[in-house]
Amino acid sequence: MMQDILQQTTWAEWFGVLFSVVQVLLARKNNSNNYLFGIAGIILTLYVMITSRLYAEFTLNLYYLAMSVYGWLYWKFGKQKKETVISSTTRAEKLVSAGIVVLTFMIFWLFLTHYTDSDVPVWDSLVSAFAWAGMWLMARRKIENWILLNISNIISIPLMIHKELYLYAVLTAFLFIVAVSAYIKWRKILNHKETDAYT
Numbered sequence: 001m002m003q004d005i006l007q008q009t010t011w012a013e014w015f016g017v018l019f020s021v022v023q024v025l026l027a028r029k030n031n032s033n034n035y036l037f038g039i040a041g042i043i044l045t046l047y048v049m050i051t052s053r054l055y056a057e058f059t060l061n062l063y064y065l066a067m068s069v070y071g072w073l074y075w076k077f078g079k080q081k082k083e084t085v086i087s088s089t090t091r092a093e094k095l096v097s098a099g100i101v102v103l104t105f106m107i108f109w110l111f112l113t114h115y116t117d118s119d120v121p122v123w124d125s126l127v128s129a130f131a132w133a134g135m136w137l138m139a140r141r142k143i144e145n146w147i148l149l150n151i152s153n154i155i156s157i158p159l160m161i162h163k164e165l166y167l168y169a170v171l172t173a174f175l176f177i178v179a180v181s182a183y184i185k186w187r188k189i190l191n192h193k194e195t196d197a198y199t
Contacts, residue, residue, distance in 0.1 A: 012044045013044075013048055015040075015041075015044050016041050016042075016168075017167050017170075017171045019037045019040040019041030019044065020037075020171055021171065021174065022041075023035070024174075024175055024182075025178065027138070030185075030189065032075040032076050033072075035072035036072065038068045039069070042068060045061050046058060046062065048168070049061055052163050052165060053118060053119070054118075054159075055116050055124070056118075056121075056124040056128040057127065060132065063135065064135060067136065070139055071135075071138060074140065075141060084140070085141065085193065086142075086143055086186050086193070087141065087190070088143055089137060089142045093137070093140070094144075096136075097133040097136065097144070097148065100129070100133040101129045101130055101148075104129040104132045104133075105128075108121075108125035108129065109125040112125060120163075123155065123159050124159065126152075127155045127159060128152075129152075130149070130151045130152035131148070134146075134147075134149035134151075134152060135149070143186045146179045146182050146186070147183065149175075149179055150176055153172050153179065154176065156172045157172045157176070
């Protein structure tokens, strides 16, 4: 069984997963260069998703690509010409995030249902909707990005197994664990910053 899985796994999956692992580990460490590895992994993942008929995931990865470029520039420079610090979402950002989830889900679900041969339109749309919002928050260095990305991860694991993309299922489980750890790490950084502000 394991040998069959390994033989079915393409080089694009292996390298896409490898670069994605490096990216998320660097993001956990609050290293802005995480986006550079992310871009390489995303390009390979685009190929894997389109050949697996996961069209919302393919579109999500196009969004990841754009947000990775934006996020890298925002983290490195931002409006203040220096690296953006970790912060919590404002009320307005929470509303925008909720709007992104609802709007992207509806758009993907309608598109996948009416214009593609997708056999998992709801599942695919949900994964993408939460990930779109999470990536937007990550690009702005908001701690809540990890929560939304993990909702996406929880839904994505069985989807990847259903599509027999076992390496991506393992990657997603790994990303879930790293995201929990990253949230804890970012929370400590944020709490330390808030404590310093009051002293």
